[in-house]
Amino acid sequence: MSAIKIRAGGAEDIPAVLGLFDRAMEWLVAQGRTGQWGTDPWSTRPRTVELVEKYMTTGSPWIAEIDGRPVGTVTLTDGPGPYIAPVDEPERYVHLLTADHAFAGRGVGGALLAHAAEETRRAGVSLLRVDCYAGDDGKLVAYYESQGFTRTEPFLEMNGTWPGQVLEMRV
Numbered sequence: 001m002s003a004i005k006i007r008a009g010g011a012e013d014i015p016a017v018l019g020l021f022d023r024a025m026e027w028l029v030a031q032g033r034t035g036q037w038g039t040d041p042w043s044t045r046p047r048t049v050e051l052v053e054k055y056m057t058t059g060s061p062w063i064a065e066i067d068g069r070p071v072g073t074v075t076l077t078d079g080p081g082p083y084i085a086p087v088d089e090p091e092r093y094v095h096l097l098t099a100d101h102a103f104a105g106r107g108v109g110g111a112l113l114a115h116a117a118e119e120t121r122r123a124g125v126s127l128l129r130v131d132c133y134a135g136d137d138g139k140l141v142a143y144y145e146s147q148g149f150t151r152t153e154p155f156l157e158m159n160g161t162w163p164g165q166v167l168e169m170r171v
Contacts, residue, residue, distance in 0.1 A: 002067045004111045009061035009073065016063070016070040017052055018043040020098050027101045035162075036133040036140070055095045062115055064099070064108050072099035072108040074116055083157050084131055084166060092120040094130035113147045117171045126170055131155070134165035141165045 009017070021042035029039050042048040055061065055075040064072035074097045079086045081095070094116055099108035120128045132140045134154060141151065149167035157164050 009063040074112040091127040129168045134163045
C-alpha cells in the first residue's frame with residue numbers, strides 16, 4: 001500500500017481540486033445525500049469555482065497524493081468565511097477539505113487534518129477551527145469529532161436553511 005504524501009498546493013491545482021469536489025458530489029448524490037451541496041458538480045457552478053480559486057490563491061492549500069495522484073485537499077487561512085464570527089485570538093481555519101472516496105479507508109482526510117494541526121502549531125497558533133454541514137444524520141460532524149475536534153456553536157446558512165456546525169481543536 002502506497003503512502004500518502006502531502007505537498008503544498010497552488011493555483012495550478014485548481015482543476016484537480018475541482019475534480020475532487022466533483023467526485024465527492026457524485027458520491028453524495030449516489031448516497032441520496034443532497035442536502036449538503038445539492039446535485040450539480042462544483043466545476044459547473046461559478047460560485048463554487050470562484051470559492052476554490054479564492055482559497056487556492058489566497059490561503060495555504062495542501063494536496064494529498066498517493067502514487068502522484070491527487071486524492072485529497074485542505075486549505076488553511078487565518079480565519080473563517082464571512083458567515084462565521086471570528087474569534088479574539090489567532091487561529092487557523094480549515095477550508096475545502098475533501099478526499100477521493102475511491103481511497104476510502106486509507107486515512108486521507110485524517111492525514112490532511114493532522115497536517116493542518118501541525119502547520120497550525122508550526123505557525124505558533126494554538127487554535128484550529130472548521131465548520132461543516134450538520135444536517136442529515138450528522139456523520140460529518142461526528143467525523144470531525146473523531147479527528148479530535150469539539151463542537152462550539154451551530155449556525156444556519158443560506159437563508160437559514162443549511163444547518164452548520166463550528167468545531168475547534170487546541171493544538
